[in-house]
Amino acid sequence: MARFTADDLDKLAVADDAAIDRLVSGDTGGEAQSRIAALAEAMYCAPAEAAFSPMVIEGLARLAEFAAITAAGFILYFFSVIPVRGFEWPSLILIPALAAGVVLMLQALGLYRLRAFRALRSQILRLSGGIAIVCLAALGTSFVLRFDAETARPFLIGWFAASIVAVLATRVLLSIFVARLSRNGRLKRRTVLVGGGSSADSLLRDLSEPPRADLEILGIFDDRADDRSPAKVGAFRKLGTVEDLIEFARRTRVDLVIFTLPITAEDRILQMLRRLWILPIDIRLAAHMSKLRFHQRSYSYIGSVPLIDIFEKPLTDWDLVLKLCFDKIVGSLCLLLLSPIMLLVALAIKFDSKGPVFFKQKRYGFNNELIEVYKFRSMYVDTLDQTAAKLVTRGDPRVTRVGRFIRKTSLDELPQLINVVFKGNLSLVGPRPHAVHAKAAEQLYDAVVDGYFARHRVLPGLTGWAQINGWRGETDTQEKIQHRVEHDLHYIENWSILFDICILLKTPYALLTSDNAY
Numbered sequence: 001m002a003r004f005t006a007d008d009l010d011k012l013a014v015a016d017d018a019a020i021d022r023l024v025s026g027d028t029g030g031e032a033q034s035r036i037a038a039l040a041e042a043m044y045c046a047p048a049e050a051a052f053s054p055m056v057i058e059g060l061a062r063l064a065e066f067a068a069i070t071a072a073g074f075i076l077y078f079f080s081v082i083p084v085r086g087f088e089w090p091s092l093i094l095i096p097a098l099a100a101g102v103v104l105m106l107q108a109l110g111l112y113r114l115r116a117f118r119a120l121r122s123q124i125l126r127l128s129g130g131i132a133i134v135c136l137a138a139l140g141t142s143f144v145l146r147f148d149a150e151t152a153r154p155f156l157i158g159w160f161a162a163s164i165v166a167v168l169a170t171r172v173l174l175s176i177f178v179a180r181l182s183r184n185g186r187l188k189r190r191t192v193l194v195g196g197g198s199s200a201d202s203l204l205r206d207l208s209e210p211p212r213a214d215l216e217i218l219g220i221f222d223d224r225a226d227d228r229s230p231a232k233v234g235a236f237r238k239l240g241t242v243e244d245l246i247e248f249a250r251r252t253r254v255d256l257v258i259f260t261l262p263i264t265a266e267d268r269i270l271q272m273l274r275r276l277w278i279l280p281i282d283i284r285l286a287a288h289m290s291k292l293r294f295h296q297r298s299y300s301y302i303g304s305v306p307l308i309d310i311f312e313k314p315l316t317d318w319d320l321v322l323k324l325c326f327d328k329i330v331g332s333l334c335l336l337l338l339s340p341i342m343l344l345v346a347l348a349i350k351f352d353s354k355g356p357v358f359f360k361q362k363r364y365g366f367n368n369e370l371i372e373v374y375k376f377r378s379m380y381v382d383t384l385d386q387t388a389a390k391l392v393t394r395g396d397p398r399v400t401r402v403g404r405f406i407r408k409t410s411l412d413e414l415p416q417l418i419n420v421v422f423k424g425n426l427s428l429v430g431p432r433p434h435a436v437h438a439k440a441a442e443q444l445y446d447a448v449v450d451g452y453f454a455r456h457r458v459l460p461g462l463t464g465w466a467q468i469n470g471w472r473g474e475t476d477t478q479e480k481i482q483h484r485v486e487h488d489l490h491y492i493e494n495w496s497i498l499f500d501i502c503i504l505l506k507t508p509y510a511l512l513t514s515d516n517a518y
Contacts, residue, residue, distance in 0.1 A: 355381035374415035378403030430461025
């Protein structure tokens with residue numbers, strides 16, 4: 001499917017601008033509402049693949065070029081030096097050191113920024129110059145230290161040529177990769193503005209000026225329904241209220257929210273933030289029109305526009321890559337090592353009661369998305385509770401004999417390793433995914449705890465900080481779910497890979513000593 005742009009919004013809306021105008025002026029009739037819904041629905045249906053972090057691309061480029069230059073150096077050394085002098089151990093250090101020197105030089109020249117990959121031809125001289133500087137420094141060092149001139153200097157000259165070829169070949173592949181990501185919109189930050197009118201108009205003009213930021217503005221959301229919030233600002237239309245934005249961000253990819261409201265509108269901003277902080281997106285406050293000036297380091301910048309950071313997405317860039325690799329590698333090892341136990345549990349379930357071994361249940365996942373998680377069946381088939389509408393209690397007659405044991409020990413959760421390794425909708429560590437209709441004191445969890453959905457800003461996990469601190473199992477009181485959510489939010493705000501490892505190591509002991517699961 002072709003990509004969806006702001007121009008497409010105009011085509012959808014131009015036939016009935018009057019309907020939107022009536023909405024903005026306070027008429028919330030069905031015709032105007034349906035037009036807004038049509039605009040938003042078109043954006044829901046448009047393809048929006050996950051964004052690719054520029055920081056990760058730049059890091060991968062450094063690693064790729066270091067590997068390419070090192071490989072070129074060893075190949076040259078094998079064919080030109082070893083036949084003459086034989087193998088010498090210092091080469092194992094010197095060749096990677098030369099490659100690292102080139103990477104550092106290219107970094108200093110700004111050649112690992114995305115624009116360098118987008119304009120390869122214009123960067124060839126700078127790339128060659130950076131490699132030449134490192135080569136000349138190495139040649140100078142060989143003169144000073146009086147290395148063997150018959151091998152060291154010819155090797156360095158050959159290494160210079162081989163490095164240029166290796167770097168250019170790597171750059172061509174990286175340029176193709178970056179161009180493909182750009183075409184698919186995966187390098188743009190899909191952005192919405194909160195607050196319309198003159199402040200939004202000013203911000204949009206500033207964002208359009210050089211240096212241009214990699215933003216894709218989707219539209220504007222504003223609670224106001226008067227002349228201060230027109231139906232259209234520049235080329236961008238109003239898509240709804242702040243409450244609509246929450247649903248919008250759950251149904252299509254939104255990376256960034258920018259408040260265009262002035263800092264003086266403190267009460268309005270705080271009210272909106274209380275609703276939006278549950279979303280796994282970056283939230284910024286535009287400071288381009290504010291007369292109040294902070295220290296330069298207090299701002300982040302998009303192009304030349306200063307912004308004040310309000311909320312950060314919990315896991316981004318290399319943190320996200322690190323957690324993903326940890327989940328896949330450690331999860332695969334756990335699945336392999338625990339497969340004999342899983343086989344025994346499956347056989348016990350099969351012999352104990354009629355019905356399937358596995359049980360699939362709908363639960364809330366990342367960004368409130370509905371996912372299916374796998375479990376070993378612990379109840380009789382005719383009493384299975386797909387939505388967890390009724391809590392399992394001590395001595396619950398719905399639970400089988402084997403079910404009581406595997407629920408107590410959490411062995412029923414082991415099939416969720418399939419979710420972690422193959423489906424990618426669970427993590428090893430994170431807030432536990434709650435069933436759709438799970439309740440505490442006969443109330444849905446989100447009705448009991450203010451900001452409950454903020455725990456969905458990261459992938460849910462097999463185990464978590466709340467579970468190893470005793471807040472697992474039955475949630476028959478509001479206090480229990482409150483403590484569970486507090487621990488989940490603590491985990492999200494303090495995540496590190498060492499924190500994940502600590503939780504995993506403590507999980508077996510927590511399972512053996514817990515008495516809250518039935």
